[in-house]
Amino acid sequence: MQAEIITVGTELLLGETVDLHSSFLSRECVSLGIEVILHTSVGDDANRLLEVLRSAHARSKLVFLCGGLGPTMDDLTKETLAEFIGVNLVQDPEVTGRLERYFSNRGRSMPANNYKQTFVFPGGTVFQNDHGTAPGLAVSHHDVTYVLLPGPPNELIPMFEKSVRPFLLQQFYGKQAIVSQPLSFFGIGESLLEEKIKDLIQQYGNPVIATYAKEAGVVLRLTSKAKDERSARALIEPVKKEILARVGDFCFSEEDRSLEEVLVSSLAAQGRTVSVAESCTGGLLSELLTSVPGSSEVFRGGFVSYSAESKNQIVQVPADVLEKHGTVSFQVAEILAENTRRQFGTDFALSITGVAGPASVENKPVGLVYIGLKEAGSPARVYCYRLRGTRRRIRLLAAKHACFILQQRLKKGETTR
Numbered sequence: 001m002q003a004e005i006i007t008v009g010t011e012l013l014l015g016e017t018v019d020l021h022s023s024f025l026s027r028e029c030v031s032l033g034i035e036v037i038l039h040t041s042v043g044d045d046a047n048r049l050l051e052v053l054r055s056a057h058a059r060s061k062l063v064f065l066c067g068g069l070g071p072t073m074d075d076l077t078k079e080t081l082a083e084f085i086g087v088n089l090v091q092d093p094e095v096t097g098r099l100e101r102y103f104s105n106r107g108r109s110m111p112a113n114n115y116k117q118t119f120v121f122p123g124g125t126v127f128q129n130d131h132g133t134a135p136g137l138a139v140s141h142h143d144v145t146y147v148l149l150p151g152p153p154n155e156l157i158p159m160f161e162k163s164v165r166p167f168l169l170q171q172f173y174g175k176q177a178i179v180s181q182p183l184s185f186f187g188i189g190e191s192l193l194e195e196k197i198k199d200l201i202q203q204y205g206n207p208v209i210a211t212y213a214k215e216a217g218v219v220l221r222l223t224s225k226a227k228d229e230r231s232a233r234a235l236i237e238p239v240k241k242e243i244l245a246r247v248g249d250f251c252f253s254e255e256d257r258s259l260e261e262v263l264v265s266s267l268a269a270q271g272r273t274v275s276v277a278e279s280c281t282g283g284l285l286s287e288l289l290t291s292v293p294g295s296s297e298v299f300r301g302g303f304v305s306y307s308a309e310s311k312n313q314i315v316q317v318p319a320d321v322l323e324k325h326g327t328v329s330f331q332v333a334e335i336l337a338e339n340t341r342r343q344f345g346t347d348f349a350l351s352i353t354g355v356a357g358p359a360s361v362e363n364k365p366v367g368l369v370y371i372g373l374k375e376a377g378s379p380a381r382v383y384c385y386r387l388r389g390t391r392r393r394i395r396l397l398a399a400k401h402a403c404f405i406l407q408q409r410l411k412k413g414e415t416t417r
Contacts, residue, residue: 001172002037003029003062006052008077009151010043012067020153021066028160030210031180031223032168034062044074046083053084057144062172067151069134071113078137078148082121085141089119095126095135102133127163131155138167145171176225179232181207181240182256183220186404188247190218196247200239207236209243216400219256252407259403260288266410267298274406275344276302277315277336279327279353280369285399300344305336315339326362328353330370334380337372348409349374350402354387356394369398373405 005025011017022039029036037060042052049068056063068077082089096118103110117134120126127136127149134150136159147164149156169178185193190213194201197220201209207224222239226232244251253262267274276285283304289295303315308327311317317335325331333351341349354369355361367387374380385401387394 001034001062002060003034003064004038004040004056004060005036005064005066006049006056007039007041007066008044008049008068009041010045010074012041013043021064021149021151021156024153024157025064025066025160027210027212027221028165030208031221032165032172032178033208033223033225034168034172044068044076046076046080049076049080050084053081057084057142061144062168063144063146065146065148066156067149069117069137069148069150071111071116071133075116078119078121081139081146081148085139085146087122087139090122091115091118092120092126095120098128099133125167127159127167129155129159130162131158136164138164173225175227177227177229177232178223178225179229179236181222181233181236181254183222183240183243183251184217184253184256184259184262185220185247185250186217186252186259186400188218188250189213193218193220193247193250197243200242204239207239209239216396217259221256252404252411258288258292259400259407261292263403263407263410264289264292264295264298266407268294270410272348272410273298273300273344273346274348274350275300275340275346276349276402277340277351278302278304279306279311279336280356281352281395281399282306284395285350285352285402288399288403300346302344303336303340311336315343326364328355328361328364328368328370330382330384333370333372333382334374337374337380337382341374341376347376348406350406352398352402354385354394354398356391356398358391367394369394369401371398371402371405373402373409375409 005022007019007021012019026036040052042048065077068075099118100110120137121139124137124139129135132150132155137148139146190211194211207222210221212219222236224232224235252259278285286302289299305311305315308322312319315336316339317332321331333353336351337349351372355364355366357366369385369387370382372380372382387397
């Protein structure tokens with residue numbers, strides 16, 4: 001089955017907003033066995049949207065429309081679609097009551113223009129918005145199903161996962177089971193990962209194997225279809241086993257979870273604790289860890305020792321070591337990890353020192369990063385990386401590499417290469 005995605009909003013065409021919807025929805029469609037054939041962006045113009053809808057109706061069985069469901073005059077998506085399919089929108093009492101309670105619970109009266117969001121398609125489906133005011137909608141016309149979703153990603157994504165995905169499964173597959181198995185990787189690029197399993201991708205059509213590059217890492221998704229869930233999972237299992245036999249060293253989770261989430265879960269499961277000392281990442285590693293609910297059980301604290309003085313005075317790196325080897329060095333990363341673990345009394349300590357750019361430091365190149373790991377009762381280990389990219393990306397990769405090193409230690413009893 002073919003589908004397409006239409007994103008609506010003049011801000012997209014002006015470059016003021018990045019289209020994150022199409023990539024997310026395309027990945028989800030692949031996991032459902034739906035082929036996305038086109039992405040289109042159109043401004044807040046009813047006539048142009050009508051032209052796009054005419055073309056979409058002629059070639060696709062499923063059309064997503066993202067954005068343009070707000071309360072303002074330029075939010076015209078559902079009104080334009082209603083005109084296109086020849087129906088009048090009707091006010092939904094349940095949506096109206098929910099929206100009025102939304103404002104009442106916040107101590108505010110509902111603005112008159114928000115009542116525009118209470119109108120839906122007769123005979124259509126309404127998807128509740130748990131994170132905003134615009135409900136999602138679905139309606140079918142002449143064998144084409146239209147799914148309308150709110151623009152903000154923090155509203156669209158949870159709505160899709162909670163309501164739209166089950167709707168699509170029921171709408172297009174009935175009793176057929178579809179199972180999707182994600183595998184999360186770090187330390188291997190998308191192209192190399194694909195090369196390692198290229199023969200499997202070409203060999204299998206059920207399950208479908210697809211890779212998705214993330215900002216720091218890669219997700220491999222295996223999707224199978226069968227008469228029931230047990231049969232669908234049975235199709236995935238031998239393929240997953242072969243993939244992990246080849247590239248399992250880089251797999252940190254058999255779920256689509258962030259590296260920091262997996263690390264915090266692993267530490268909690270083993271009753272272990274960690275502290276950190278950061279230089280070039282400037283607290284980013286601490287931020288990643290503490291962004292995970294429940295991290296207070298495992299994260300005891302850390303130092304942001306950005307200058308040579310703070311490394312010496314706060315984390316007690318000897319001045320002669322700093323003078324001889326520089327702040328970006330194997331020796332400093334080692335001492336930072338050792339002293340941090342001792343001061344916090346944790347099971348593990350991670351340290352990061354490096355050159356994030358754009359200029360070199362101490363005649364050391366941009367992207368040179370040392371990461372230290374100290375475990376109670378074991379010698380400290382230090383890992384050297386040559387990272388590439390912008391300052392922001394180097395800092396993010398450094399923090400993620402630190403998470404991966406510790407996660408591998410917890411997973412296998414030894415740290416990564």
